Amino acid sequence: MVDSHSNPLGSSPDEVQFRFRDDDPVDHAQVTVDAFLEQSNSSAVRLEPGDDTQALIPHLERIALVEVNFPSFGDGRGYSSARTLREAGYTGELRAVGDVLIDQLSNMRRCGFDSFAPEIRLDEADAQAAFDRWPQHYQAGADTRRTIAQLRHE
């Protein structure tokens, strides 16, 4: 269990357990969506499930980190938030935090999350197996992988 209260609003880079990016993580605090929209110098935002993801779209070029909180793994709004941001052209870090568990990792990854800071650290081997689980995909996702339908008709 990671217990870092130094950064009450969001996770710190130390809490990130899996990261699929080469750039350096942003190391300043995340702000709420409301604060972000008012306070134009911040480049890190934290999205809660009920927040309006689309409000961020006009400002994407100045965001380097969006942290999407999953207070409970059964609340799937964050998946749509992730795709909405990626489809709008967001290329910065997209971090899943909170109740992030093994069996949700691969779908989160496909929706565009590229870093993971689970509240409770995950078993590395189980996580690796989860990331590698699916050989192919029926649906288009936020990655560039070809769908099964595309592969069938190449």
Add this chain to the structure above:
Amino acid sequence: MYKYDSYDQQMVDARVDEFRDQVERRLAGKLTEDQFKPLRLMNGLYLQLHAYMLRVAVPYGTLSGAQMHILADIADKYDRGYGHFTTRQNIQYNWIKLEDAPDLMADLAAVEMHAIQTSGNCIRNISSDHFAGAAADELVDPRPYAELLRQWSSFHPEFMYLPRKFKIAVIASDTDRAAMRLHDIGIQIVEQNGELGAAFYVGGGMGRTPMIAPRIRDFVPLDQLVTYSEACLRVYNRHGRRDNKYKARIKILVHEMGAEEYTRQVEEEFAHLLDEGIEPPLAELERIKTYFEDPAFEAGAKSIDRSDPDFALWVERNTVRHKHDSYVSAVISLKPVGGIPGDATSAQMHLMADLAAQYSFDECRVMHTQNIVLPHVKIADLHTLWTALHEAGLGEPNLDQVGDIIACPGLDYCSLANARSIPISQQISERFAANGKGDTLGELKLKISGCINACGHHHAGHIGILGVDKKGVENYQLLLGGSEAEDASLAKITGPGFNEAGIVDAVETTADVYLREREDGERFLDTYRRIGMAPFKEALYG
């Protein structure tokens, strides 16, 4: 019938591996029950009163004989020798052990079957017209579109944790045999200016707040079907209520937001998604269609000797016009008088599988009314087929009659139940068989749910029965005037409820009012719509 290619097989096999791993992690204590529950639900495993129930998907209700044989084997190997066909064209087993479930899934995968997304807050098995590909009145076979959506909805990365379960039905004729408008999304394939496309109805459902879905779009071109569906789901995932699970279905969102505003947001999302290029290539739909081409129908006899009255009655009631004039679709009733609606023993499943192979191009269908169809039977073969069914106790001539009751598992199995459904349906079918009135009533759809969740479609029954709990005693409300068909309507409660004996009498009283009041050619529902509730109330409570 659709056949898996190596991709489909890989996906289902990967799912079996994933589930095996999840069960192991659960048994090893790495997953809590709260964490495991949605995972097992997405694999069809539901914890009931006595044991785990497993729901196996039958996509759009279509099964091969070989698949039906395996369903029978599973009943013997992992259950108590029977299975229960459901109102969403699936099959359920009632006595499964968690440790056995992964092996069971592997057995299913070996015949291109699975239990994926048959439960849980995700997109469920897609249902369709049970006479698809056979019906004389269909525009096209709706199943290729259902298969396209099956692939799209299976393991969808964005939509596995929706606010609530999500059910989709696809039809392609004006006659609705799939309760299309009582689904979260109902799709009707239609023709406009010589082009095929899809009309979308969104926000129907049963449960405690039944609603008939409004049409939100008249025509979605076929090469945008997946994209439009995705837009519908995304708006729901974004805004569907999560504060109260009784208000979490899309019907509540559409109702609270208003169909117009919901549609506006869907259209906006749709316009955006069109640019994302998420639609499978149209060639994929063409590929799928090749699996649903007509079998090699042969011209033959167009009529048959009906001098045997039992046979004649069965032909009249249980066979349905086919698009080829030498064939019919034949319905095998799983509603013997006094039986459990929708249950079949493994021996009966094996027999149905053999008959499908012999007489129906190796194909059968599960109906939402919990019966089985042999879709393509030569008229010339009907007598031999009927003889075999009759001998096995599967020849009940009661399609859409009062004995063809839909009933949920109720208090005999279900932990949410207020009252038993199965014994009520048994008593009603026995009553109407014994007094001979059953044969005089014509089409009368009776549907029973053991609680407000409405798994037995009571809102859509011509006569509906709802089990309620009255100070710890089982009590039954009577409803009249529902329909799940193209003339969809929601049934209304007659008045105070009845006890177990009282509800059976009340159904008979209701039938008597109809017999007294009906005019030429009127079904029960037509008479009710003409004369209204008052005469029934008068007879029941007056």
